[in-house]
Amino acid sequence: MKPLLEVRNITKRFGGLTAVDNMDMKIFPGEVVGLLGDNGAGKSTLIKVISGVYRANKGKIFFAGKETRIDNPMHALKIGIETIYQDLALAENLNVYSNIFLGREKLKRFLGLIKILDHDYMLAESRKVLDQLEIEVPSLKKQIRTLSGGQRQAVAISRSIYWDAKLLIMDEPTAALGVVEQKNVLNLIKTLSSQDIPVLIISHQLHDVFSVASRLVIMRRGKKIAERMTKETTTDEIVGLIVGSIPGDYHDVNTDTAKGSDVNRRHFASKSGKNHRPKQNQG
């Protein structure tokens, strides 16, 4: 089988800091891949490169077999790479179906000339996609602001799916949710992969990742250090790989290089001043 997405030798630097260092990764159709790593490992930066937020300094992206330049987020959306961020980019004052169709509203003719919103169509189509994904919300006519975090998450995902997402990327999708809602989102991810839509998920809840992902990619200090099939590993091993108590497979991050990158980090922090956001704010 051919990978849907392949990144090769991706490197992204911020000033003197190498946030992503020569990363390789493949994602196959229908697969859920967990991207794991400690705070500051470079996970968010990597997916921002894939979703067009950042341009890589080096490396290539192949999408559906073709080398692709992803210059901006709109471009990523156009080719079907949808990213669900924590701030979900929904208009809270609009209702569910209006958000699903936002920017791509379905219109109909009124009195033969004027184009007006076709609410019935948008409502019916939205209901279809929510049913397909087995998502339950109280009413599609309710404003987003009245929904819970998990329901919002589900609406954002539905929108992506309705508009033909080929790959869904989720950065900490369960972080802000209650226990029941976390379960719902995880179920939703399973539903997506059963419908052949691959998902790349970043999460600190190892338990969550283990329950949905079939393959795990572990990053440390910007590098991919290991890759495991979920079935063939344990949380202990993964934790060890993440924190560095177990050496990685590809790049053995020995003490020397680790120190080196720490120096880089400090150097960067002092140079960029307040642009350097505290690590815990980065999902």
Place this chain on the structure above:
Amino acid sequence: MMDKADFREILVILVKRWILIFLAIELVFFAVFGTNYLSLRNLQNILLTSTVVLLLATGQTFVIITGGIDLSVGFMVGFSGVICAKVMVSLQAAGISQSVAVSSGIAVALILGLLPGLINGLLVARLRVPPFIATFGMYGIAYGFAEIISNNVPIHNLPTLVSSIGHGYLIYWLPEKAFTFFKIPENLTRLELQNLVPIVPNVTVIAFIFVAIFAFILAKTRFGQHTYAIGGSVDAAERAGINVKRHLIKVYMISSFFASLAGVCYVLMFITGRAPAGSARLLDAVVAVVIGGASLYGGTGSIGGTIIGVLIIGVLQIGLVNLGVPTYNLYIAVGCILILAVLVDQFLPKLVHGKD
């Protein structure tokens, strides 16, 4: 016994409709304590007095829904009114026919009136100047230009056609005898002229046509939907592929279009062009929009609500005149209503969603 939840539900419904209830109370109050308050003539008087505010408030509704505000409209009325009057007077002096002079004056005023909106929009959308500052600057600039154009004096001696439009009515009705549109029926005796019932001022008709068109645009079209979306979340709108900057520029141009139209209506009604015309109506317009359910944080509001807001102010204004109360009290009343409206806006969500 009604339980607590039921009671709260009823309360929520009442509070949500408070503006309609408030308007009804006003009407009942003035009907009881005023003289002939509910007469056709007096009701039309309310419409006429409210025309400028209605136009300003309609444009303002778009701006406020996007989370902005347009303070420039106060002096935009004078600006476009002065241009309108000046063009009419000049063309008439040059011996050009009245109808050409009048229509040119209106056209030039409406076209030039888009310019301040374009500049406001560019400042807000492209240069990220806060709307309050950008439009406040434009407020001063528009006033200054209006004074320059009018040489500091009101422009009088407009073509007579102006007053026949501005003081005319849509329908003239002489019970059991005549029924005409736009023109007073011919060959009437003096007594018949006295009994003639004029229905709906022309200016009100003009205003309502544009208000209705834009109410439709806001409520039914993609443009309206994007206006709400931008007010809800600029990020979401941008991510959805909406060209937010271009949309904001259009919204500020809509507002200045309505302000210029208000200026033209002012000229039609008062047969004069004055630089400070309408400046006092800015507060009324903003208040009307806010009473009408728009939040100054953006994202909510409707033209229907705004119309009710305008009527609340108009009914009050004419009511105070009717009771012989000095009109400066209107400012106090309008100020109080504004604060009340903002308080309701703030506490209604708590009432709806409980205490948390």
